[in-house]
Amino acid sequence: MVSLETSKAIAMQEILIISGKGGTGKTSVTAAFAHLAAGAVICDLDVDAPDLHLILDPAIKSSHDFISGNLARVAPDKCDGCGKCAELCRFQAITLKDAKAVVDEFNCEGCKVCVTFCPTRAIDFPDNFCGRWYISDSRFGPMVHAQLFPGEENSGRLVALLRQEAKKLAESNQAEIILSDGPPGIGCPVISSLSGSSLAVIVTEPTQSAIHDLERVARLCSHFSVPACVLVNKADLNQPLAEDIERRAGQQGLVSIGRLPFDQIFVQAVVAGKAVTEIGDDRSASALRKAWQKIESILNNGKTQPKGETKK
Template identity: 45%
Template sequence: MKQILVISGKGGTGKTFFTGCLAVAISNKVIVDCDVDAANLHLLLDPKIEQSFEFIGGRFALINKENCIECGVCRETCQFGAITEDFQVDLLSCEGCTVCSYVCPTSAVSLNDRISGHYFISNTEYGKMVYARLGIAQENSGKLVTKLRELAKEIAEVNNADFIIIDGPPGVGCPVMASMTGVDLAIAITEPTVSGLHDLKRVIELAKHFKVELKVIINKYDLNLQMSEYITEEIKKEGIEVIGILPFSEEILASVKAGVPYLKFSKSSLAQKIEQIIYKII
């Protein structure tokens, strides 16, 4: 089973568009959207949810007023200022560290699971898909990504899938690291801009750290031919191959607006070029 991760150092480069192309072109796979903070691959693949689960991202404290003697030990101990003067817990400030429950002399503090989001097993026209929706301002996105990948692997093993296709989050933070760990290949989608190159270099560093093979696609290369050439030369110094360049396309935008993966939306010469790039990957 081969795990292929599609990432980008920054948002807006075309990462999810290309993942949608992989979903169409590659058979016998499980699809995972690990961009849990802003998942949108489902907008292209139109999954039908089969199972839904709560994601417990942490815990929060509650004080039982009947048992509380208002001694103030919990307020003195809390490093986050989460306990008010009238001995209520400010849920936005509480980090679920559990210290207050340990120091309370009357066991008036209980710890409760914090539902931070939901994750889903679904079916699409293109195969099984796992994705999630993290709540607003919730933490532990890396933990949720790990859960999605474990679930996708279980489904892939049960169904004897040959591939797991992962739509990773942008950037190089915790959820990206959780997405990259243990994959067989990472595809970085970049664009010919100064920020595109800057963030691509950070992705290259991350891939080297995790010893993951990385290949690059320059999307919208024709918007700045000079920068596209410069990116190609710069990453060549790092031993990284550009496996494809894609032009800016109004047709790609139209496919996204229509909510249809580009390789299903179009049979153009550009679609054929994308298929050729995918054959290089698999």
């Protein structure tokens, strides 16, 4: 069935590269796709340990503080050591030392319970400055990225903010594609990256660990009704497992978009600060080109046959 293009507005598509298991090659793949996509808005949503900028070498155009949530802070002169706060805190963030409440900032969830119930109003609740985010220019296109300060929380909120900024940037640049490097795992920042995306590209590898993790991340995609496809990296490390992954992926309704060889060029490219597709036309680069073509055709099909929910 073919539907008419009713609107002249550009249909923006958000492609998210994820993996479940870390270290399967998300960032190398994202860099190559950013090179091939030419003109996409590029976004690094792994705000906890971002690496994409090491390849894209972006020139920062604007830098912004990320202030999110609050932290409890005890004014010792006002604290009478009653212990009410420590008793109510469900995050083990408050202990009493020398009859004064002491907040452990790493455990503090910023829930305000201690602030609210302190009988002597001894606890302040200052804003939490927990990172920085940037709008930059890279040789592959405009880029939105961030760095959460080490040990901080609120990564989900920072991811949501970056996605919003990427959309604004895509609108002003008339870009049709937002390409995002996602975080590992299936928790808070991944959920924040995934919900409402147009397509998830799951980069996996033929190891028992990665298969286990792929199954969970694929379930997460289906939970949020995001269509997903699978790219098997380091495929020749274990050929039978690579085939097994593709078979299982098919059973879970995921499209396989190809295999990448176990190839030193990935490390060489990172060391050189280049995308794999920039430094040669070998088998890895051509497999990445084919994979990107498949993604483009999935996206084109998606325009006429909407699949799942795509929040705009």
